[in-house]
Amino acid sequence: xxxxxxxxxxxxxxxxxxxxxxxxxxxxxxxxxxxxxxxxxxxxxxxxxxxxxxxxxxxxxxxxxxxxxxxxxxxxxxxxxxxxxxxxxxxxxxxxxxxxxxxxxxxxxxxxxxxxxxxxxxxxxxxxxxxxxxxxxxxxxxxxxxxxxxxxxxxxxxxxxxxxxxxxxxxxxxxxxxxxxxxxxxxxxxxxxxxxxxxxxxxxxxxxxxxxxxxxxxxxxxxxxxxxxxxxxxxxxxxxxxxxxxxxxxxxxxxxxxxxxxxxxxxxxxxxxxxxxxxxxxxxxxxxxxxxxxxxxxxxxxxxxxxxxxxxxxxxxxxxxxxxxxxxxxxxxxxxxxxxxxxxxxxxxxxxxxxxxxxxxxxxxxxxxxxxxxxxxxxxxxxxxxxxxx
Numbered sequence: 001x002x003x004x005x006x007x008x009x010x011x012x013x014x015x016x017x018x019x020x021x022x023x024x025x026x027x028x029x030x031x032x033x034x035x036x037x038x039x040x041x042x043x044x045x046x047x048x049x050x051x052x053x054x055x056x057x058x059x060x061x062x063x064x065x066x067x068x069x070x071x072x073x074x075x076x077x078x079x080x081x082x083x084x085x086x087x088x089x090x091x092x093x094x095x096x097x098x099x100x101x102x103x104x105x106x107x108x109x110x111x112x113x114x115x116x117x118x119x120x121x122x123x124x125x126x127x128x129x130x131x132x133x134x135x136x137x138x139x140x141x142x143x144x145x146x147x148x149x150x151x152x153x154x155x156x157x158x159x160x161x162x163x164x165x166x167x168x169x170x171x172x173x174x175x176x177x178x179x180x181x182x183x184x185x186x187x188x189x190x191x192x193x194x195x196x197x198x199x200x201x202x203x204x205x206x207x208x209x210x211x212x213x214x215x216x217x218x219x220x221x222x223x224x225x226x227x228x229x230x231x232x233x234x235x236x237x238x239x240x241x242x243x244x245x246x247x248x249x250x251x252x253x254x255x256x257x258x259x260x261x262x263x264x265x266x267x268x269x270x271x272x273x274x275x276x277x278x279x280x281x282x283x284x285x286x287x288x289x290x291x292x293x294x295x296x297x298x299x300x301x302x303x304x305x306x307x308x309x310x311x312x313x314x315x316x317x318x319x320x321x322x323x324x325x326x327x328x329x330x331x332x333x334x335x336x337x338x339x340x341x342x343x344x345x346x347x348x349x350x351x352x353x354x355x356x357x358x359x360x361x362x363x364x365x366x367x368x369x370x371x372x373x374x375x376x377x378x379x380x381x382x383x384x385x386x387x388x389x390x
Contacts, residue, residue, distance in 0.1 A: 089102075089367075091270070129238040
């Protein structure tokens with residue numbers, strides 16, 4: 001009996017060892033990953049990474065003393081709130097001009113941060129660029145046009161639009177911070193594009209909105225196949241350099257492998273500000289059209305299945321304080337009161353990471369900080385809207 005038990009333990013140990021050898025990077029990352037208190041600014045533990053840009057980037061316009069277009073009392077109020085919730089970077093801009101920019105001690109304008117799922121928001125811009133430059137004919141073509149593995153099964157009915165809007169009907173692999181969780185592998189494992197391509201359909205597309213990380217990684221696979229370019233090269237050529245952004249990098253699942261588009265884009269707060277200003281300026285940087293205005297309108301229009309979600313972009317509505325989602329995992333957007341305006345748009349990262357813009361007020365806000373699900377957008381949006389002077 002004892003010998004049989006030892007044999008079973010030995011076989012199990014061998015299988016674990018073989019699996020560890022097969023994907024050793026996964027195990028290294030699993031044991032080195034920092035906790036929520038450090039993960040936003042501590043990312044050197046993860047390898048490999050790929051650079052998209054370097055340096056500080058194009059200068060941002062900063063309001064001169066006495067020339068603020070947002071009331072100082074309102075700025076003081078929201079800065080105090082941001083500091084209370086341990087923000088590392090907080091920027092308010094009005095009409096493209098910075099009204100306030102504050103950093104926690106030890107951080108500054110050139111500090112890079114890992115902004116979690118705010119990375120997903122870059123995918124909506126990337127697909128607009130792919131359309132603008134003729135790499136894809138339409139988002140209403142089947143995803144199987146590029147993911148040919150799907151052509152002979154139910155997934156052949158899924159459109160690129162469905163992946164952008166969260167209506168693909170694909171199964172959710174689940175997520176838990178344990179080694180055997182398939183969803184966890186999306187964040188630190190290897191072979192991630194192959195993994196998501198293998199996810200089966202659970203429901204017909206366009207029948208339900210569901211927050212599913214798989215959609216975001218599949219968009220990476222489509223973009224790479226459609227353009228014939230690595231994700232970092234595509235972003236650098238069509239977005240990062242035209243906008244004038246600086247230091248930035250992404251995680252790769254392995255050397256020369258897939259970029260991890262479900263999370264973990266690392267760049268500065270000012271980079272996110274330039275992207276918010278791009279959206280506010282109808283896709284232009286000065287006289288240069290980087291992104292078509294028609295695409296921006298489409299990105300920021302909700303669907304019938306979720307009027308608070310466009311294409312990987314969240315839409316704030318004063319009549320609904322929490323984000324609609326069928327997923328028990330999706331953290332709701334906290335708001336203690338209705339927003340003062342009905343055209344709040346934002347990219348959302350775990351625990352209060354935000355790139356937020358309001359077209360009607362030409363207002364942008366960036367918040368990056370310690371993961372804290374108590375972050376309340378209304379405590380920032382409403383005082384600033386009330387404080388706009390012109």
